[in-house]
């Protein structure tokens with residue numbers, strides 16, 4: 001096991017889908033609380049044990065450990081129906097789940113108008129679209145910033161105030177839906193009746209989680225912070241505008257959980273052994289030919305949330321070095337190392353060339369990123385099946401050399417290596 005005495009933050013270093021769910025599930029065994037601090041049900045976290053696979057979108061990935069409290073932090077946008085469905089789906093396996101889930105009264109909520117307007121806007125943009133998950137995430141965060149058309153979870157505790165507010169918001173959203181996009185208006189009464197029901201079911205779980213977490217930390221309980229998506233999708237630090245609408249990097253912990261960053265003992269950044277991306281946006285190390293297809297098939301690279309095929313490419317240590325800086329990393333977790341076995345060649349990106357010149361720093365400019373050519377270094381591939389490896393020394397020499405090269409190029413130690421989806425298929429390094 002890695003050092004988990006301190007509160008730990010698990011964060012994605014690239015464009016999400018780094019298999020963080022598996023790592024959070026494993027480390028949760030050594031924590032009392034797991035807190036999600038950003039995003040919504042755009043996330044897809046997969047946890048596998050005892051021959052079964054579980055897909056999660058909103059509930060923190062600690063749910064399968066009895067006694068672990070799962071906090072849905074204030075930094076999230078919560079689709080109440082999606083949350084209830086997920087709790088219902090997993091409560092057979094995750095004992096006492098309804099008593100272990102706490103939802104922040106400050107978390108914002110996703111309503112039908114968010115999904116409708118997002119679908120209409122993405123369609124309207126055509127080629128200029130972001131390629132979102134269409135879960136209403138962006139419009140809900142936009143309303144959070146807009147304030148007058150936003151609804152927080154705590155408002156479900158005062159339905160007599162919420163009902164007229166929902167009616168008012170539906171009126172104003174219908175203006176946009178019908179007049180701007182020429183689409184069908186929403187029925188405010190039907191929306192209210194459905195969502196009031198969700199609110200009643202979720203009410204016992206809604207709490208002032210910042211106060212609860214502060215007490216938990218003061219009592220010495222160990223807290224694991226779970227990031228969704230990845231640093232390159234962070235609204236402030238990612239490849240804007242092709243990003244999600246929240247702080248997916250460790251920068252989101254303080255705002256998204258209400259717990260001071262002083263209480264985070266270590267930040268571990270997760271990367272796959274290669275890179276993937278879904279949706280639009282620059283991806284300098286993308287492999288569009290048969291090698292990319294081979295990685296997609298070997299890694300089952302299809303979205304957990306939307307089923308979309310993921311774009312695949314070589315590991316990009318130039319981008320990861322940037323993400324390591326943004327997150328002030330203590331260590332790296334490499335997942336899906338087994339997937340790289342059997343590839344006819346193996347490469348790693350060490351930097352970018354733009355108009356023939358090396359770039360000093362990862363850039364904020366999407367036009368420059370689109371032009372960037374990866375500087376690729378060849379490494380020896382391996383053909384052995386490594387999915388049963390228990391210790392670093394069990395890995396073939398070429399796989400160990402690959403891990404060490406990642407450490408050199410990123411400037412951080414690889415602390416955990418995942419060689420398969422199951423909890424057991426994990427190598428810890430001291």
Ligand code: IMP
Pocket residue numbers: 015016017042043044130131132133134135136137138228229233242243244245278279280
């Ligand atoms: P949104 O979060 O649905 O607004 O989508 C914005 C961008 O983030 C799109 O490119 C999505 O494909 C991407 N995205 C959102 N959530 C995830 C995730 O959990 N994994 C990978 N990509 C994601």
